[in-house]
Amino acid sequence: MRHAHLLARDDDGDLNCGSGGGDRRFTGLRIASIFIILATSLIGALFPVLAKRTKWLSDRIPTRVFDTAKYFGSGVIIATSLIHLLDPAIDELSSPCLPAGWQDYPYALAICLLSIFLIFIIELVAFRWGTAMLARLGLAHDAHGHGLASHAAHGPETDQVTQALSRKQQASDTSLTREKSQDVESQHSHDHGSDRPHYPHTHSDVEKHNGHHTHNHGHALGDSPAAQIIGIAVLEFGVVLHSILIGLTLAVNDEFKVLFIVLVFHQMFEGLGVGSRLAYIRLPQKYNYVPILGALLFGITTPIGIAVGLGVRQSYNPDSTTASIVSGILDAFSSGILLYTGLVELMAHEFLFNSDMLNGSNSKLAYALCCMILGAGLMALLGRWA
Numbered sequence: 001m002r003h004a005h006l007l008a009r010d011d012d013g014d015l016n017c018g019s020g021g022g023d024r025r026f027t028g029l030r031i032a033s034i035f036i037i038l039a040t041s042l043i044g045a046l047f048p049v050l051a052k053r054t055k056w057l058s059d060r061i062p063t064r065v066f067d068t069a070k071y072f073g074s075g076v077i078i079a080t081s082l083i084h085l086l087d088p089a090i091d092e093l094s095s096p097c098l099p100a101g102w103q104d105y106p107y108a109l110a111i112c113l114l115s116i117f118l119i120f121i122i123e124l125v126a127f128r129w130g131t132a133m134l135a136r137l138g139l140a141h142d143a144h145g146h147g148l149a150s151h152a153a154h155g156p157e158t159d160q161v162t163q164a165l166s167r168k169q170q171a172s173d174t175s176l177t178r179e180k181s182q183d184v185e186s187q188h189s190h191d192h193g194s195d196r197p198h199y200p201h202t203h204s205d206v207e208k209h210n211g212h213h214t215h216n217h218g219h220a221l222g223d224s225p226a227a228q229i230i231g232i233a234v235l236e237f238g239v240v241l242h243s244i245l246i247g248l249t250l251a252v253n254d255e256f257k258v259l260f261i262v263l264v265f266h267q268m269f270e271g272l273g274v275g276s277r278l279a280y281i282r283l284p285q286k287y288n289y290v291p292i293l294g295a296l297l298f299g300i301t302t303p304i305g306i307a308v309g310l311g312v313r314q315s316y317n318p319d320s321t322t323a324s325i326v327s328g329i330l331d332a333f334s335s336g337i338l339l340y341t342g343l344v345e346l347m348a349h350e351f352l353f354n355s356d357m358l359n360g361s362n363s364k365l366a367y368a369l370c371c372m373i374l375g376a377g378l379m380a381l382l383g384r385w386a
Contacts, residue, residue: 017097017321026256030310033250033260034303040264041243042299044271045278049291052279066279071368073273074350075375077235078342080270083383085242085335086112092328097321108332115336119234120344126230228281229290231345236294238337239274240301241330243267247305252313262385267302269379274298277346347372 048069051057089108096103246263253259275298278291309316317323350368351357357365 017095017319024313025254027310029260030251030256030306033263034306037247037250037263037267037306038299038303041267041271041302042295044268045275045295045298046271046292048272048275048279049295053288053291066276067368068371069272069276070280071350071371072375073276074342074346075372075377076269076273076379077239077338077346079376079379079383080242080273081238081335081338081342083380084266085331085338087383089328089331089335092324092331095324097319098324099321102325108328111329111332112336112339115333116340119337119340123230123234228283229287232278232281232290232294234337235274235277235341235345236297238334238341239270239298241334242338243270243298243301244305244308245327245330247302247307248309248316249318250302251306251309252316252318258385262382263302266379266382269375269382271295271298273375 048066051061052066086108089112090106093102093108094106246266250256250259250263275295278294281291283290318327351365357368
């Protein structure tokens with residue numbers, strides 16, 4: 001959140017660095033904001049998940065609606081990282097209320113840079129370990145397929161892997177026939193069995209197989225539960241930190257009414273961004289609760305932050321030196337997480353490594369880009385007030 005009030009001055013002209021507690025007005029409305037923001041956050045995050053995974057809703061909602069939410073959400077996440085996290089972090093960690101040493105270096109940008117490399121290294125190590133595990137099991141993997149939406153980010157390398165697997169299968173007609181038979185039975189069970197989860201499919205999944213329903217796809221690294229959970233956990237971690245901090249700020253801020261109205265839309269848009277990514281995760285039955293749990297976690301974090309802020313507002317002041325340092329560091333770290341996720345996991349995989357976009361019509365590409373730019377634009381506009 002923007003902390004321009006850090007530079008506010010008292011009536012006598014002295015710099016106000018947050019002496020005393022937070023604002024104590026509008027107590028009833030601040031308490032009500034816990035439940036209002038809880039509702040709007042859950043609507044934004046849960047609706048895409050439930051609509052995609054509930055047969056009754058998925059049959060009645062056009063696919064275009066889900067695609068719009070997905071692309072719109074990508075823009076929201078990217079704008080959040082820069083406008084709502086990195087910019088406030090720069091203000092907080094360069095405040096004149098902080099010791100002089102904080103003015104000598106752009107610590108917010110350095111922390112953001114550190115966060116980007118840290119998340120990249122963690123993900124790289126995790127996928128190298130997963131690749132080695134699959135190799136020992138004799139299974140294939142998709143080097144570009146670790147996107148949050150399991151949309152199988154198909155690049156040239158993936159096509160070569162797929163072709164190699166096809167040649168290997170064609171070398172053994174007997175084995176191929178047996179595998180196809182098993183796949184047909186498995187698909188029949190999936191379509192008609194009431195105890196099997198309903199997985200959202202993408203056009204890329206169909207194009208990848210091109211009529212050859214390989215058993216290796218089910219074990220691809222990008223489609224493995226661990227890989228998808230790691231990806232969404234990175235996104236959730238950055239968003240949750242941000243949500244707690246803005247909840248604390250709302251509880252004690254002296255510009256409560258304006259900030260409250262803006263945060264209602266802020267949380268709904270951000271929830272839509274998170275929920276649209278959770279909706280496309282394809283997991284086995286035993287992990288089927290993960291997307292719903294992720295949406296619920298996003299929904300409750302800001303209300304928890306508001307409740308905590310109301311409980312400590314007699315002693316907590318967001319203008320204080322300690323609060324500025326802690327909030328600035330967490331905002332900068334979260335901005336790196338969301339920036340990496342938005343540019344690498346979402347934007348690059350959705351447009352550069354997705355065969356639907358590379359081979360699709362210009363109108364489809366233009367529509368997706370407009371949705372993403374709209375999401376980023378609206379979220380950036382909200383940064384004018386919060």
